[in-house]
Each structure stands twice: as structure tokens, then as C-alpha cells.
Amino acid sequence: MNNLRNRLSGVNGKNKRVKEKEQKIWSEIGMIAGAFALLDVIIRGIMFEFPFKEWAASLVFLFIIILYYCIRAAASGMLMPRIDTKEELQKRVKQQRIESIAVAFAVVVLTMYDRGIPHTFFAWLKMILLFIVCGGVLFLLRYVIVKLAYRRAVKEEIKKKSSFLFGKRGKRSQFRAAFFIGTLICIHSAKLF
Template sequence: MKFKEFFRITEYDDERVKTLEYKAYAEAGFIIAILSLIDILIRGIFLDRPFTEWIMSFIILIIYIVYIGIRQYTMNISKENLLEEEEKKKKHIEEASIFISIVLYMLWRKVIKGENFIPSGLNSWVQSISILIV
């Protein structure tokens, strides 16, 4: 019981208080994950420090990602499980239209232009992204 009181993980009868408490813990965990990611980016990539200096931040970030993934999987918290039937149909239509547009773009690039599927050079990439957006 002392452990729960130390971390303020207590049982409340009021659902609003429980929700606010869990929200505070979620925000704190997210801030720790972001700080770990920033530490990895600055020390590991920009300052090119040895792996031993930023390994703890990397471990914290991996633990956070694994924990969130396990919690969401075990509690069935995903957008697919929470969407209504109409929203699922709308999302399916959006995914299908994106897939069809990418296939049509690739066919246009290969058949009409006679180029490779993957653009080469900055100008070609900008043109390809612009075409995909349109």
C-alpha cells in the first residue's frame, strides 16, 4: 500500500479523478520518451558520441515503445476496434483510392514516360510528389 501511495496510484470512486490521474501519467511517460529521443538524436547523431553514452536513453525509449504496444494490444485499443461501421467503410474507401492512385502513377511513369518506377534526382522526386498530390 505504501508503494501505491508513494506514486499516487490510488483507487478513487470518481471516474473523472481516475481519468485525470491516468492522463497525467500518460503525459509524463510521453515527455520522458521525447526527452530520451532528443538525447539519442543530439548525442548519438549530431555529436557522434559513443554508443555507451546514450544507450540508457535508447533502452528507455525501447521500453516505452514496447510497453505502449503491449498495453494497446492487450486492451484492444486501436483505431480499427474503436471505429464505427460507417467510419470503417470510409477509411477502406480512402485506402483503396490511395492504392489505386499509386498504381496508376507507377503505370504512367513506366508506360507513358518510359522511366523507372523510382525517381532519380531532386527534380524528378519533386515532380513525382507533385503528381501524386494532384
């Protein structure tokens, strides 16, 4: 990715300020391209009701931009702030559950708006099933993301504590330190008896 950016870049210097401006320009280009794709989908797809083949590429491009942004934002921690405690984890899971239910309800309402209100029992059953599946899948994805963020925070905390106790030594020296501490505890407990 950096090689491609260097080839497209007019400036290959080491100046950080210039590189930041260039990245800002590239992000603005991406936003403009995404806006044009969204505009194309709205105008040709929704307003003029052109055939799907004519505006499908714009829709795919728009989804790729959204997916890429979500992946990058999730990987960098922008989408989910740090979760340190169990209470915060439970609070975040509850929030994700509510948001998933709201999105599933919106999907069902939009489907009913598009297809009309169901008139048969099986049509209503399909809507209920759509609500359950959409909400369940969305909540499952969000739950996994929240749980991974919590585990990452816990691992970082454990790593900080272990580096505080043992310093930045290797595993062998950590084993020696643990063995030494265990030996001292055994000797001390033997003195008590």
C-alpha cells in the same frame, strides 16, 4: 501495478474524474520522459556522435516505452480493429503484407545508406537476404496478430450464439438441451418413416 500507483498517488479517493485526471497526468509524464529520451538519442547519438555507451540507456528506455505501448495497445484492441469476416481477414492480411514489404525495403535502403551501395555479388545477396528475413519476420508477427484477432472475434461470436441458444446455463444443462433436441429430431424422423 495498482498498489504502486496508489502509493505514488496523492489522491486515494474513489472519485472517477479525479482518477482519470491523475492517469492523464501520468501519461503526460511518460510522454515527456519518452520525448527527452528521443531527444537525447538524437542529439548525443546522431548529431554529436558521442560514444554509444553514453546514450545507450536513453535508447533502451525509448525502446521499452515503445514496446510497452505496443503490447498494451495490442492487448486492448487499439492496434487492430475487430475482424469479423473472412473477406476482412484477407483484406487485413494483404495490408499487413504490403506494410511489411515497405518496412523491409526501408530497412534495406537505410542499411545501404549507412554502409554504402554494395559492390560485390555477396554484398547484394546479403541485402536481398536482409530484405527477405526482415520482411518475413515482420509479416509473420503481423499475420499472427491479425489471425489471433480474427479468432477472438469468431470465438466471441460463437459464444454469443451459444448463449442465445442455451442461455447462461452450465455445460450439463447445455448437454441436456442438446440431448433433448436430438431426441426430438429422432422421434420426428421416425414418424416420417
